[in-house]
Amino acid sequence: MIPRATATVDLTAIEHNLHQVRRLAPGSKLMAVIKADAYGHGAVPVARALQGRVDAFAVACLEEALVLREAGIRAPLVLLEGILSQDEAAQALRHDLQLVVHEDWQLKILEALPADARVSLWIKLDSGMHRLGFPPGDIWDVWRRIQVQRGWRFQGWMTHLACADEPDKDTTHRQAVDFNKALQGLPGLRSLANSAAVIHWPETHADWVRPGLMLYGASPLPGKTGTDLGLRPAMTLESRLMAVRACAQGDAIGYGATYRCPEAMRVGIVSIGYADGFHRSVPTGTPVIVQGQRTSLVGRVSMDLIAVDLRPVPQARVGDPVLLWGDGLPIEDIAARAGTVPYELLCGLTRRVKFVYTNRGI
Ligand SMILES: Cc1ncc(COP(=O)(O)O)c(C=O)c1O
Numbered sequence: 001m002i003p004r005a006t007a008t009v010d011l012t013a014i015e016h017n018l019h020q021v022r023r024l025a026p027g028s029k030l031m032a033v034i035k036a037d038a039y040g041h042g043a044v045p046v047a048r049a050l051q052g053r054v055d056a057f058a059v060a061c062l063e064e065a066l067v068l069r070e071a072g073i074r075a076p077l078v079l080l081e082g083i084l085s086q087d088e089a090a091q092a093l094r095h096d097l098q099l100v101v102h103e104d105w106q107l108k109i110l111e112a113l114p115a116d117a118r119v120s121l122w123i124k125l126d127s128g129m130h131r132l133g134f135p136p137g138d139i140w141d142v143w144r145r146i147q148v149q150r151g152w153r154f155q156g157w158m159t160h161l162a163c164a165d166e167p168d169k170d171t172t173h174r175q176a177v178d179f180n181k182a183l184q185g186l187p188g189l190r191s192l193a194n195s196a197a198v199i200h201w202p203e204t205h206a207d208w209v210r211p212g213l214m215l216y217g218a219s220p221l222p223g224k225t226g227t228d229l230g231l232r233p234a235m236t237l238e239s240r241l242m243a244v245r246a247c248a249q250g251d252a253i254g255y256g257a258t259y260r261c262p263e264a265m266r267v268g269i270v271s272i273g274y275a276d277g278f279h280r281s282v283p284t285g286t287p288v289i290v291q292g293q294r295t296s297l298v299g300r301v302s303m304d305l306i307a308v309d310l311r312p313v314p315q316a317r318v319g320d321p322v323l324l325w326g327d328g329l330p331i332e333d334i335a336a337r338a339g340t341v342p343y344e345l346l347c348g349l350t351r352r353v354k355f356v357y358t359n360r361g362i
Pocket residue numbers: 033080160193194195196210211212213214220
């Protein structure tokens with residue numbers, strides 16, 4: 001069967017990007033963020049490729065962690081959102097998962113476990129993002145509650161940065177200062193940095209960094225591509241021409257007739273659409289590469305199909321490959337055109353896309 005759309009994930013590119021993290025933050029331990037199915041790249045193959053090369057993995061929730069444990073991933077594994085119930089706490093213990101605890105109710109669930117429960121936990125502080133985390137004023141109280149639990153293994157303190165992707169704002173510096181101030185006099189390892197902070201804010205590297213996006217070779221910084229930052233895009237998204245139409249001047253293309261041919265021209269129909277995760281908000285004019293030749297999308301993205309301008313590719317025929325993003329066509333550009341970020345495009349690919357894994361560099 002010929003796949004309609006294929007995402008090829010180059011695991012060597014991910015390894016290269018990991019080296020870049022190590023180079024930028026040589027003194028820090030590395031927690032590779034592989035939540036959301038490794039940002040759409042496939043958590044199990046990515047974890048298998050990185051196991052032994054990173055100090056821990058991080059996922060959002062128990063379900064994501066169980067998939068990895070069932071696949072035989074034995075590395076330290078952190079639940080960034082922690083547990084939601086007593087039952088989840090018991091499962092987390094059984095599977096040797098580390099929990100991020102961000103609110104009093106989670107701490108109470110853990111305190112209600114048997115006294116010898118080997119809870120392994122991080123405490124999250126809210127240093128200014130106002131999403132998850134204990135307020136700085138509660139930290140000493142939390143610390144005292146951890147101290148009385150003899151079986152618990154305290155891993156460290158964590159916070160999340162709201163604006164690390166904005167190098168000109170001083171919000172990140174202020175968050176780092178407030179985080180360190182709240183923890184003054186307290187022992188324990190510290191972790192603040194996501195990808196943007198690994199790249200741009202060395203003062204946040206501390207004991208552990210937690211990169212996600214940059215491992216996949218995409219840039220967290222607006223206006224820059226992963227390649228600009230010395231990263232290698234891990235994913236290539238491709239489809240094929242499934243029809244070639246000879247259209248007349250004035251012919252309208254696709255739903256809503258939003259594009260009219262300015263002259264007689266060939267239009268290619270490509271088998272990818274928003275049901276594959278190629279966003280409907282990707283507009284006319286967005287670059288695509290047909291047979292190695294740069295051209296552009298015309299008309300609206302529909303559920304299963306898009307249309308492309310074949311004027312720059314006179315030799316194009318049914319079956320020819322069409323590159324949607326990847327090497328030579330930065331996902332950052334496609335995301336910017338669609339008014340979103342590479343994170344959303346990568347996470348949004350659906351099961352209809354066929355995934356292929358390569359080790360091109362080896
Ligand atoms: C708590 C936490 N740490 C680290 C990351 C990794 O961020 P990035 O993918 O920007 O590196 C995330 C991602 O959202 C996160 O929620």
